[in-house]
Amino acid sequence: MEENLKQQSTRIVKFALFGPESTGKTTLAQQLASYYKTEWVPEFARDYLQEKWEENQHICVEEDMMPIAYGQTKLENDKLVLANKFLFCDTNLMVTKVFSEMYYDYCNPLLNEAALEHEYDLFFLTDIDVPWEKDDIRDSPKERESVFSVFKDTLIEAKKPYITLSGNKKSRLAKAVKIIDDLVLAKELGFSSADFVQIYEHGVSFENIKNQLQIFKNGINKSRLISPATVSNGILSLSEADFETKAILFDAKKPNLKLKKFVPASGAASRMFKFLSAFLNDFNIEKESINAYINRKKENQLSLFIIGMDKFPFFGSVDEKLREVYLDFDSLSTDYKNYYFIKMLLASDYFDFANKPKAVLPFHQYKTHIANPIEEHLHECAHYASSNSISNLHFTVSEIHQSQFEECVAAVKAKFEEESGTIITISYSYQNKSTDSITVDIENKPVRTEEGKLIFRPGGHGALIENLNNLDADVIFIKNIDNVIQNHTEKISLYKKTLAGILIELQNKIFGYLNEIENKEITEDKIVGIVLFLKQNLNIEIEADIEKLTFEEKINRIKEVLDRPIRICGMVKNEGEPGGGPFWVQDEKGVISLQIVETSQVDLEDKNQATILANATHFNPVDLVCGIKNYKNEKFDLSNFINHNSGFIVEKSNNGTIVRSYELPGLWNGAMANWLTVFVAVPIITFNPVKTVNDLLKPAHQPQ
Numbered sequence: 129m130e131e132n133l134k135q136q137s138t139r140i141v142k143f144a145l146f147g148p149e150s151t152g153k154t155t156l157a158q159q160l161a162s163y164y165k166t167e168w169v170p171e172f173a174r175d176y177l178q179e180k181w182e183e184n185q186h187i188c189v190e191e192d193m194m195p196i197a198y199g200q201t202k203l204e205n206d207k208l209v210l211a212n213k214f215l216f217c218d219t220n221l222m223v224t225k226v227f228s229e230m231y232y233d234y235c236n237p238l239l240n241e242a243a244l245e246h247e248y249d250l251f252f253l254t255d256i257d258v259p260w261e262k263d264d265i266r267d268s269p270k271e272r273e274s275v276f277s278v279f280k281d282t283l284i285e286a287k288k289p290y291i292t293l294s295g296n297k298k299s300r301l302a303k304a305v306k307i308i309d310d311l312v313l314a315k316e317l318g319f320s321s322a323d324f325v326q327i328y329e330h331g332v333s334f335e336n337i338k339n340q341l342q343i344f345k346n347g348i349n350k351s352r353l354i355s356p357a358t359v360s361n362g363i364l365s366l367s368e369a370d371f372e373t374k375a376i377l378f379d380a381k382k383p384n385l386k387l388k389k390f391v392p393a394s395g396a397a398s399r400m401f402k403f404l405s406a407f408l409n410d411f412n413i414e415k416e417s418i419n420a421y422i423n424r425k426k427e428n429q430l431s432l433f434i435i436g437m438d439k440f441p442f443f444g445s446v447d448e449k450l451r452e453v454y455l456d457f458d459s460l461s462t463d464y465k466n467y468y469f470i471k472m473l474l475a476s477d478y479f480d481f482a483n484k485p486k487a488v489l490p491f492h493q494y495k496t497h498i499a500n501p502i503e504e505h506l507h508e509c510a511h512y513a514s515s516n517s518i519s520n521l522h523f524t525v526s527e528i529h530q531s532q533f534e535e536c537v538a539a540v541k542a543k544f545e546e547e548s549g550t551i552i553t554i555s556y557s558y559q560n561k562s563t564d565s566i567t568v569d570i571e572n573k574p575v576r577t578e579e580g581k582l583i584f585r586p587g588g589h590g591a592l593i594e595n596l597n598n599l600d601a602d603v604i605f606i607k608n609i610d611n612v613i614q615n616h617t618e619k620i621s622l623y624k625k626t627l628a629g630i631l632i633e634l635q636n637k638i639f640g641y642l643n644e645i646e647n648k649e650i651t652e653d654k655i656v657g658i659v660l661f662l663k664q665n666l667n668i669e670i671e672a673d674i675e676k677l678t679f680e681e682k683i684n685r686i687k688e689v690l691d692r693p694i695r696i697c698g699m700v701k702n703e704g705e706p707g708g709g710p711f712w713v714q715d716e717k718g719v720i721s722l723q724i725v726e727t728s729q730v731d732l733e734d735k736n737q738a739t740i741l742a743n744a745t746h747f748n749p750v751d752l753v754c755g756i757k758n759y760k761n762e763k764f765d766l767s768n769f770i771n772h773n774s775g776f777i778v779e780k781s782n783n784g785t786i787v788r789s790y791e792l793p794g795l796w797n798g799a800m801a802n803w804l805t806v807f808v809a810v811p812i813i814t815f816n817p818v819k820t821v822n823d824l825l826k827p828a829h830q831p832q
Contacts, residue, residue, distance in 0.1 A: 130238055130242075132198045132201065132202070133197060133198065133201050133221070133238060133239075133241075133242035134201070134242075135201070135204070135205065135245075135246050135247065136205045136208050136209075138208050140208055140211045140213065140214065140215050141213060141214050141215070141249045141308075141311070141312070141315075142208075142214075142215045142217065142247075142248045142249055143160070143214065143215070143216050143217065143248060143249065143250050143251075143252060143308070144217045144219075144220045144222070144248040144250075144251045144252070145157050145216065145217060145218055145219065145251075145252050145254060146219075146220065146222060146223060146251045146252065146253050146254065146279060146283065146290065147252075147253055147254030147255070147256075147276065147279055148254075148256060148272055148275040148276050148279055149275075150258070150259075151254035151255065151256055151258060151276075152254050152258050152297065152300065153171075153218050153219065153254050154170070154171065154218050155297060156216075156252070156254065156293070156297075156300055156301065156304060157169070157170075157216040157217065157218040159297070159301045160214070160216045160301070160304060160305070160308070161214075161216050163301070163305060164212070164213065164214045164216075164308075165212060166211050166212040166213060166214045166215065166216070167207045167208075167210050167211045167212070167215055167216075168207070168215070168216040168217070168218060169200075169203050169204045169207045169215065169216070169217040169218055169219075170203065170218050171200075171218045171219040172196055172199035172200040172202075172203050172219075173192075173196045173199075173200070173219070173224070176192070176195065176196055176199060189232075190228065190231075190232040190234060193224060193227075193228045193232075193235075193236060193239055194236055194238070194239060196224055197221055197224050197236075197238075197239050197242065197243075200219065200220065200221060200224065201221065201242070201246075204217055204220070214308070217248070220243075220246060220248065221239065221242050221243040221246050222243045222244075222246070222251075222282065222283075222286070222288070223279075224239060224243065225239055225240055225243035225244075225282075226278060226279055226282050230275070230278060244286055248288070249289075249311065249315075249321050250289050250290065250291065250307070250308075250311060250321055250324070250325075251283055251288050251289065251290035251291075252290070252291060252292075252293050252304060252307075253279065253280060253283060253290045253291065253292045253293065254292075254293055254300075255276070255292055255293060255294040255295075256272040256273065256276045257294050257295070258296070258297075280292075287322075289320075289321035289322050289324065289325045290325065291307055291325060291328060307328070310324070310328070310333075310334040311324050313334045313335075313338065314327065314334055314337075317334075317337065317338060317341060319574075322580075323574075323582055326581060326582055327566075327582065330561055330562075330564065330584055331560070331561045331562035332561070332562055332563075332564055332566070332584070333562065336562075337566055340565055340566055340790045341566070341568070341572065343775065343777065343790055344568050344572040344777065344788060344790070345572055347777065348773070348774075348775055348776070348777055349716075349773060350729060350730055350731040350734075350737070351711075351713050351723070351725050351729040351730060351774070352713060352714040352715075352737075353711050353712070353713060353725065353730060353737050353740040353741065354711070354712040354713060354714050354720055354740075355711070355712045355740060355743075356709070356710070356711055356712075356740060356741075356743050356744040356745055356746075357699075357709075357710035357711055357712055357722055357746065357807055358745045358746070359745070359809055361712075362667055362710060362712060362722050362807055363699055363710060363745075363746060363807045363808070363809050364630075364806060364807065364808045364809065365809045366626065366808065366809070370626075371622060371623065371626045372622070373629075374625070374626040374627075374628075374629030374630055374633070375622050375625035375626050375629055376629075377629040377632060377633065378625045378626070378628040378629035378632060379625065381629075381632050382515045382603075382628075383515055383516055385515055385602040385603055385632075386515065386520070386600070386601045386602050386603075387513045387514065387515045387519070387520060387601060387602070387603050387604075387605070388513065388520040388521070388522055388599055388601035388603075388604050388605070389505070389508070389509045389513040389519075389520065389521045389522065389604070389605045389606075389607065390522050390524075390595075390596060390599065390604050390605065390606045390607075391505055391521065391522065391523050391524070391606075391607060391608070391609050392524050392589055392592055392606075392608060392609065392795065393485060393486070393487045393501075393523045393524055393525055393533075393609035394485075394524050394525055394526050394529075394558075394559050394586075394589075394592075395485065395526060395586075396482065396483050396484060396485055396526075396529075397481060397482055397483075397484055397485060397486040397489060398482045398483070399819070399820075400481075400482070400486060400489075400818065400819065400820055400821050401473075401474060401481060401482040401820075401821055402820070403427060403429040403430060403433075403820065404430070404433065404470050404473070404474060404482075404821070405474060405482055407421065407427070407430055407470065408470060408471060408474065410425070411467070413463065413464065413467050417463055418430070418434070418463050418466055418467065429820065429822055432822050432825070433470075433821065433822055434466050436822070436825040437466070437469065439825055439830065440490075440821070440824055440825070441490040441491060441492055441493040441498045441824065442473070442479070442481075442489075442490045442498075445479075445490075446469055446472055446473055446479060447469070449472060449478065449479075450465075450468055450469060450472060453472070454468065481821075484529075484532065485525070485526065485529045485532060485533070485609075486501060486609050486610050486818065487500065487501045487502045487523070487525075487529075487532075487533060487536070487609050488500050488501075488502065488529075488532045488533065488535075488536050489501070491504065491612065491614075491818065491824060491829060492504065492612075492614040492829060492831075493614075493830075493831055494614075494831070495831075499614075500536055501609050501610060501612050502523075502533060502536040502537060502540075503536070503540045503544075504612035504613070504614075505521060505607075505609070505612065506521065506537070506540060506541065506544050506552060507544065507617055508607075508612070508617055508620060508621065508624075509521045509552060510544055510548040510550045510552060511548075511617055511618070511620075511621040512605070512620075512621040512624045512625050512628075513605050513624075514548075514550045517549055517550050517551060518550065518551050518553065519550050519551070519552045519553070520552075520553050520555070520601065521552060521553070521554050521555075522554075522555045522556070522557065522595075522599060523554070523555075523556050523557075523609075524556070524557050524558070524559060524592050524595050525556050525557075525558065526558065526559075527558050530556055533556065537554050541554070557595045557598065559586055559587075559591045559592060559595070560591060560594055560595075561584075563586070563587035563590075563591035563594065563792060564584040564585060564586055564587055565584065565585050565586075565587050565789040565790040565791065566582060566583075566584060566789070566790075567582075567583040567584065567585055567782070567787050567788065567789045568787065568788050568789075569785065569786070569787055569788070570786055570788070572788075575782065575785075575787050583782070583787075585778075585780075585789040587790070587791055587792040588775075588776065588778075588791030588792050588794065589794060589795045590775070590791060590792030590793045590794045590795050590797070590798065590799045591792050592795050592799075593766050593767065593770065593792075593795055593799040593800075594767075596754075596756070596766060596795070597756075597763075597765065597766040597767065599756070600763065601756070602755070602757060603628050603631060603632075603753060603754070603755060604753070604754045604755075604756060605624060605628070605752070605753055605754075606750065606751075606752040606753070606754060606795075606796070607750065607751060607752075608750045608817065610817050610818040610819070611749065611750065611751075611815065611816055611817045612816065613813070613816045613828045613829070614828065614829050614830065614831065614832070615832050616813060619811075619813055620813070620814060623698065623751075623810045623811065623814050624751075624753070626808070626810075627696045627697075627698055627751070627752075627753040627808060627810075628696075628753045630696050630753075630806060630808060631694060631696045631753050631754075631755050634665065634666070634694060634696075634804075634806065635694065635755050637661065637665070638690050638694070638759070638804070639759035641654075641658055641661075641686070641690060642687065642690055642691060642758075642759040643759055645683055645686065645687050646759075650683055650686075652679065655674075655682055655683075655686065658686055658690075659671055659674060659686075662689065662690075665806075666804055666805075666806065667721075667722050667805075667806075668689060668721070668804075669720075670685065670686075670689060673685065674686075690804070691758060691759070692764070692769060692802065692803055692804050693754065693755060693756045693764045693766060693769060693800075693803045693804070694754065694755040694803060694804040694805075694806075695752050695753070695754050695755075695796075695800055695803045695804070695805055695806070696752065696753045696754075696806045696808060697710070697724065697748065697751065697752050697796070697805065697806070697807050697808065698749060698751030698752070698808055698809075698810035698814055699746040699747065699748060699749070699751075699807050699808065699809055699810065700746060700747050700749050700751075700809075700810060700811070700812045700814060700815045701745065701746060701747070701809075701812060702744050702745055702746055702747045703747070703812065708724050708725055708726040708727070708729075708747075708748040708794075708796075708797065709724070709725065709741075709744040709746055709747050709748055710722060710723075710724060710725075710744075710746055710748065710807045711723060711724075711725045711740070711744070713725060715771070715801075716773065721801075721805070722805045722807060723797070723801060723805070724748045724794075724796050724797050724800075725797065726776070726794065726797060727741065728776055729774065729776070729797070746807075746809065747815070748796065749810075749814060749815035749817075750796060751810060751814055751815070752796060754803075766799075768802075769800065769801070769802040769803055770793055770798060770799050770800075770801065770802070771793055771798040771799075771801035771802060772793065772798070773793075773798075774793040774794075774797060774798030774801060775790055775791055775792050775793050775798065776790070776791040776794075777789075777790060777791075778790070778791050813828070816828035816829065
């Protein structure tokens, strides 16, 4: 490359404005230079060609391309010496290259080489959504879309880092400033410009990336357990008569309420079939028997699967397909039959169950048909989440799976609506990619694909607090996609209605107090009653805190405590299931409250904490009824009630290497940590999760 076309090396952060004519490049370059108190590089070609036109009315020709390239390079190098931290280039040799190819179908090899070698920390591709401004140099207002595509394709082909800027002058400036500040932060964190663009397009904020890297470095403080929540010490126990009474209250009130059922259902069922996938990866049917594999691996799950194989609701379909594919199936040995069964169950060109969402898998065998979790949730929804013959069901799904959900819904919705006399509305939402976590290795360095791309992982079910925040309902029932039961829907409905009845009772009391505060009707005597209510009904003790306060301070303190979203959480007796449970927990400020805590949040090396965890009497089945509106019937901003210090660092294997990612505070853990919380003991019949395929062999999922 010629010396006159070489860029000077520099530590200055350089931005190239890149786009067709009349797309606001000059305006933005000037704005940014002014904002950051630095230099900008004007377009050499403009003055060069204007002078040529004014002298003899000559227009640009191919021979002008190299003088323009030399002049533009010199201008940029001169401005570089004067720049303060940043340099904004109104144009660059890549623009000259594009125009040379467009107008003359040729680009001088020296110009082409220089254009591709000139480096900028970021290109701003200026959109064509601004008005065309005519002058003596511009000549293609009707071809803006095709010209813009050429500019964009050029950046892609040259693998230049770019971000498109759209909008008016004011919004473009604001957007560009945010991008520039984030790029500086990204480079301080060791990311390249290409990384920056990938993160930007993924939608994860750079402040979040910075926080995640800090969390990987410093770790996360474990929960401080004080004691398990037990019946009469944090868990409300009801008689059968109480259950009926609360349910009747809910039924009486629900005509005036908008109800919704919220079902987290994102992701594929890979964990459900994990032991079967491991078997297929590690087993060689020509070298050992399945029984030898089971003994070698101590794989009792596989043994149970094979013994109960004919009791699975999908057995008939798989068996039929096997006999269709293997014409000599009956003559095969038992090992081969079982091996082919498992292989077909997971094969991508057959049933592919591990890659499908749990929601669409066959769970229950009825006399007339086989039901999946979607059907069971529709059935439940019509029973307890309906008001005025309308039932609202919301699934959080992976975008790639939504069509499968819609197909399953379409197959059964009309039938349920006819049978129940209830119109069922279905809505969907996705887990926001902006909540994803960057993946790092054990040295906390970002993990990359073979192509050098960063790897992101979903931020866990805690990300769904955003989805919940976007719903509009007075009462929201939350239940996991796999927690369904075959038959006994009436019983399940009773307990769900009970939780809703408790919610309504509490809301009536709390809203009454808050309205009295609003109307200045609170007296010292009433404050005593409210403090007692908090202790007896919400397990919140503020008596010691409030004694030293003035009357006004007491009022403000009570309002602060009461004016929060409410969750009523069903709790079942602990029967050894893995997962979280109800505990009394002390936070960083010394405040003790009821929380749902996962095992991973507990410091198991602390013997006292491990003992408290082991003494838990109840388990969290994810059986919640929520109130997300305040006493003025306004929606709370649920993001204001998250304990951001209660996330998780998750370790997983990626191609044999341990990698780490960050999961947000869980939806029913830290994401609801600052809600008003009531735990209610409910029967074990309400908890029937399908964590592995073998759970479908349990009585709750078998025909009665």
